[in-house]
Amino acid sequence: MPLLTVVGLIGFCAVLSALSNAPTPPKPMYATADMSVLSLPSTEGGSNTETNLSLPVKVFDSENRGIGDANVIAWSPDRKKAYSGVTDLEGNVILKILNPGLPPGKAEGYIKIKVMREGYRDFTSDYLLRCFGAELPWTDLMLEESEARRILDLASALFLRTSCSPYFLFSVFSFYLCLLQQ
Structure with missing residues (x-):
């Protein structure tokens, strides 16, 4: 009987040890932009106007603390161009968006974003910023x-x-x- 108690105690300790060494699940993170709507210049008449936008993005955790060293990727509304940056220690990054375009035949579109950082769940938003054309x-x-x-x-x-x-x-x-x- 004492042998079974010792074997049971060893098995119980092994299970507790395995549970305490289990990896912690990744924490959630979020991203926002300082603006919610963007007007793109007209391209009618073959206008070759360059559009250079600075899009400030803030990456933060569930306690509203900035997350540093997060990789931020944004796609133009037509999904033909991608832009990226890495957040500073406070979770801020300014993405330089050059000549974004709208989807063919559409008067509006959305900038998509994906944020990645080790120890956190990836954050994706297909609707970070609404863009509309001059028309x-x-x-x-x-x-x-x-x-x-x-x-x-x-x-x-x-x-x-x-x-x-x-x-x-x-x-x-x-x-x-x-x-x-x-």
């Missing part, structure tokens, strides 16, 4: 392009202070402006 549907509202741009800029600024979509705010302001013009 917005303001002709349906009978607005001049400059008026629509001003309204959209105001709507985007209000979006940062409220939870409403900038396109919802754009629609409200456009309707109000159309009423004033009549």
